[in-house]
Amino acid sequence: MPQLLTANRLIDGRVLYWRGGGWVENLDEAEGFTDAAVADTALAAAKEFVARNLVVNPYLFEVKDGRPVKEREIIRAAGPSVRTDLGKQAKYGSTGTTSPAAPERDDDVSI
Amino acid sequence: MLIKNNLPAEDTYVTVADDAPLPDGAVVVSLKRFRAERSDLLARNQKLGIVLDSDQSPEALGSDLDRLSLVVLEFPKFRDGRPFSWARILRTRLKFTGEIRARGDFLYDQIAFLKRVGVDAFELPPSITPELFARALTEMTNVYQPSADGRTTIVAMR
Amino acid sequence: MYRYDEFDARFVAERTEQFRFQVQRRLNGELTEDQFKPLRLMNGLYLQLHAYMLRIAVPYGTLSARQLRKLAEIARKYDKGYGHFTTRQNMQFNWPKLKDVPDILAELATVEMHCIQTSGNCIRNVTADHFAGAAADEIEDPRPVAELIRQWSSLHPEFSFLPRKFKIAVIAAPHDRAALRYHDAAVEIVKNDEGRTGYRVWVGGGMGRTPYLAYVVGDFVEKPDLLGFLEAIMRVYNENGRRDNIFKARIKILAHSIGEDEMRERVLREFQEIKTSGYLQVPDEERARIAAYFAPPDFERLTDEALPTDGDLGRWIVNNVTPHKQPGYAVATISLKPIGGVPGDISADQLDAVAQLMDDFGLTEIRASHEQNLVLPHVRQKDLPAVFARLQVLGLATPNAGLITDIICCPGLDYCDLANARSIPVAQEIAKRFADLDRQEDIGELKIKMSGCINACGHHHAGHIGILGVDKKGVEYYQLLLGGSAAEDASIGEIMGPGFGEHEIADAVERVVDVYLKLRRPGERFLDTYRRLGMEPFKNVAYGEQLHAAH
Ligand code: SF4
Numbered sequence: 001m002p003q004l005l006t007a008n009r010l011i012d013g014r015v016l017y018w019r020g021g022g023w024v025e026n027l028d029e030a031e032g033f034t035d036a037a038v039a040d041t042a043l044a045a046a047k048e049f050v051a052r053n054l055v056v057n058p059y060l061f062e063v064k065d066g067r068p069v070k071e072r073e074i075i076r077a078a079g080p081s082v083r084t085d086l087g088k089q090a091k092y093g094s095t096g097t098t099s100p101a102a103p104e105r106d107d108d109v110s111i
Numbered sequence: 112m113l114i115k116n117n118l119p120a121e122d123t124y125v126t127v128a129d130d131a132p133l134p135d136g137a138v139v140v141s142l143k144r145f146r147a148e149r150s151d152l153l154a155r156n157q158k159l160g161i162v163l164d165s166d167q168s169p170e171a172l173g174s175d176l177d178r179l180s181l182v183v184l185e186f187p188k189f190r191d192g193r194p195f196s197w198a199r200i201l202r203t204r205l206k207f208t209g210e211i212r213a214r215g216d217f218l219y220d221q222i223a224f225l226k227r228v229g230v231d232a233f234e235l236p237p238s239i240t241p242e243l244f245a246r247a248l249t250e251m252t253n254v255y256q257p258s259a260d261g262r263t264t265i266v267a268m269r
Numbered sequence: 270m271y272r273y274d275e276f277d278a279r280f281v282a283e284r285t286e287q288f289r290f291q292v293q294r295r296l297n298g299e300l301t302e303d304q305f306k307p308l309r310l311m312n313g314l315y316l317q318l319h320a321y322m323l324r325i326a327v328p329y330g331t332l333s334a335r336q337l338r339k340l341a342e343i344a345r346k347y348d349k350g351y352g353h354f355t356t357r358q359n360m361q362f363n364w365p366k367l368k369d370v371p372d373i374l375a376e377l378a379t380v381e382m383h384c385i386q387t388s389g390n391c392i393r394n395v396t397a398d399h400f401a402g403a404a405a406d407e408i409e410d411p412r413p414v415a416e417l418i419r420q421w422s423s424l425h426p427e428f429s430f431l432p433r434k435f436k437i438a439v440i441a442a443p444h445d446r447a448a449l450r451y452h453d454a455a456v457e458i459v460k461n462d463e464g465r466t467g468y469r470v471w472v473g474g475g476m477g478r479t480p481y482l483a484y485v486v487g488d489f490v491e492k493p494d495l496l497g498f499l500e501a502i503m504r505v506y507n508e509n510g511r512r513d514n515i516f517k518a519r520i521k522i523l524a525h526s527i528g529e530d531e532m533r534e535r536v537l538r539e540f541q542e543i544k545t546s547g548y549l550q551v552p553d554e555e556r557a558r559i560a561a562y563f564a565p566p567d568f569e570r571l572t573d574e575a576l577p578t579d580g581d582l583g584r585w586i587v588n589n590v591t592p593h594k595q596p597g598y599a600v601a602t603i604s605l606k607p608i609g610g611v612p613g614d615i616s617a618d619q620l621d622a623v624a625q626l627m628d629d630f631g632l633t634e635i636r637a638s639h640e641q642n643l644v645l646p647h648v649r650q651k652d653l654p655a656v657f658a659r660l661q662v663l664g665l666a667t668p669n670a671g672l673i674t675d676i677i678c679c680p681g682l683d684y685c686d687l688a689n690a691r692s693i694p695v696a697q698e699i700a701k702r703f704a705d706l707d708r709q710e711d712i713g714e715l716k717i718k719m720s721g722c723i724n725a726c727g728h729h730h731a732g733h734i735g736i737l738g739v740d741k742k743g744v745e746y747y748q749l750l751l752g753g754s755a756a757e758d759a760s761i762g763e764i765m766g767p768g769f770g771e772h773e774i775a776d777a778v779e780r781v782v783d784v785y786l787k788l789r790r791p792g793e794r795f796l797d798t799y800r801r802l803g804m805e806p807f808k809n810v811a812y813g814e815q816l817h818a819a820h
Pocket of ligand 1: 679682685720725726
């Protein structure tokens with residue numbers, strides 16, 4: 001199963017996904033790994049960001065058809081299922097779709 | 112670096128491994144070695160310290176404590192809070208007046224607590240400079256509860 | 270309520286700056302995450318699924334209107350316009366940024382609030398009966414004792430790196446509204462045979478993976494000795510609690526592995542040692558000084574009114590209003606469990622509006638309860654209609670206190686990093702099923718408590734019906750427990766059997782409740798019927814079989 005790489009940003013705790021040597025906030029823009037060796041290389045590179053105190057707790061998780069397999073990752077990627085007006089779902093729409101819902105007021109800090 | 116009574120100090124003790132020969136002068140040995148070679152160690156008539164691991168209570172030392180001039184409290188990891196109780200017991204219950212020294216994995220953020228329970232010497236990692244050490248003691252001016260440091264509590268000041 | 274003097278104010282201000290320095294060192298890389306985590310937790314800061322979460326201490330649940338307004342302001346300025354009341358009488362914000370937290374703490378300090386020891390392996394914020402000072406059945410107000418413990422435990426030099434967290438509750442009434450026997454330690458204010466007031470001290474309760482009820486280690490501790498006695502308990506725990514296995518590190522495991530007699534003996538021995546070496550006694554004057562802050566408000570001389578029992582107002586009064594010790598007054602519960610809402614959540618606008626309501630009706634304090642509701646402890650009975658009308662406008666007049674839709678529910682997988690399953694949507698589904706008030710009132714007192722994982726923040730072991738979220742290969746499942754109670758008749762719920770799927774659990778609850786309605790005897794609560802009949806009749810139908818049983 002393909003994998004994505006995720007972490008939380010240290011300064012504000014927000015969920016991040018790996019793409020091309022850096023991080024994005026939207027799961028739909030994340031880089032998918034079909035090759036486990038490539039995924040591990042990316043994880044090692046992500047740990048550099050840990051050492052530089054920019055992110056915490058990077059790890060890989062599985063996706064199927066662009067959607068996380070585990071409920072936990074679906075919720076992390078979207079926001080609370082009981083408050084669809086909040087979190088990433090409010091900014092980017094629900095994961096695996098491209099329709100943006102009403103943008104959420106949030107001055108996210110970038111790395 | 113060793114800090115003693117809030118100031119950088121020279122370490123006059125040598126910590127000796129269990130299987131190493133004893134050098135001349137003040138030494139620190141493990142509790143295990145102390146037990147095994149108790150009479151020899153006491154007969155040296157030199158300053159003697161022992162290391163207590165975090166699972167070793169000073170109460171087991173009994174009257175031998177009077178013959179010791181240093182107790183080193185070892186922190187295997189900073190989250191292990193037992194040495195805080197050992198220090199307090201050493202000072203308050205066993206009335207130990209020698210040096211109590213913190214060694215191992217403790218944080219800047221624990222220095223003021225350690226001081227309060229009766230630790231008076233610290234083997235600082237390089238990340239804690241003497242300036243930082245001094246700062247740690249100024250973060251909180253007053254205390255709510257009595258401890259081994261004899262500080263006046265907020266209750267008493269009211 | 271308690272007011273800070275110069276010492277308390279300085280303490281909290283300095284603690285804020287201490288934390289600011291910790292955050293600064295973390296961001297600079299002088300602290301690793303492993304080092305920072307216990308430090309931030311000791312100040313109530315978690316890293317959850319979507320963001321950080323900040324848990325603010327509401328000491329023994331008491332808040333002023335000014336504090337509510339500050340919470341509203343913080344919710345708007347630093348968070349997303351709402352907060353969440355927890356089962357430990359605290360308030361949580363779900364979206365703060367690490368870099369902002371020191372500023373939030375500084376704002377809290379201006380209204381005498383803080384996040385000290387709301388998490389971490391230390392003595393946690395102390396909880397107390399949310400009806401304190403108002404309940405007709407209390408011996409004395411338990412909050413001065415809670416405040417004394419709060420001060421003593423704040424940055425305790427010896428007990429800040431315990432094997433695991435340590436929670437203390439204080440009550441002073443025969444009716445236990447603070448889940449005393451589920452605490453690591455608890456203080457029950459009692460009178461002895463001579464009529465003297467002292468403390469019965471309990472140890473070893475807790476929920477989590479292995480739930481236990483506390484037992485008594487001190488039958489009657491004299492007033493000046495309380496902190497010395499607690500210090501003895503803490504030392505026995507700090508020295509002997511397990512540090513090799515996080516699931517076995519709570520004092521409940523120590524207490525129940527060495528047993529009651531041995532625990533008593535160790536605590537008493539330690540207490541004797543503490544006494545011999547000169548110890549911490551609380552002088553009468555200090556206790557009196559603190560108690561003075563909790564003096565009851567100047568009650569007017571009123572007489573009891575004939576309160577309506579029908580219509581919307583009557584329903585709310587019957588379900589949410591409790592007798593007060595003072596004639597003409599009442600205790601009113603503001604339910605934070607609207608049907609379909611998130612249990613315990615409150616918006617910034619509602620916080621402000623409740624503060625305004627307090628001002629308008631001369632109410633100086635409000636309480637957060639461990640059941641995730643708010644309580645107005647001293648309402649004039651003649652004001653009840655107007656208070657109710659105002660709450661209706663605010664969407665805060667749900668008349669379900671103590672009923673089946675008044676569900677205790679942890680944040681679960683919608684927010685919590687440790688969760689196995691979501692709990693809020695299940696609570697919402699159940700509440701919708703039972704939304705009909707006639708049905709709720711017919712069912713009567715029935716406490717549903719739900720947790721999204723074994724940590725049991727939602728007190729599932731103590732629910733008349735408990736629900737526990739579990740993870741089966743990434744899919745959410747729910748276990749049903751029956752027969753728990755956190756009250757004076759405390760008991761630990763029994764697990765029924767295999768878990769239910771996300772879409773089965775509400776059905777299962779409904780079937781269980783139907784069995785109760787069929788089999789109950791007059792006057793029996795759900796819990797009573799369960800205790801009389803056991804698991805069997807409920808289990809027989811919960812998984813979908815027909816109900817054959819009849820009288
Ligand atoms: S019970 Fe589990 S899921 Fe619920 S809040 Fe506690 S840790 Fe999180």
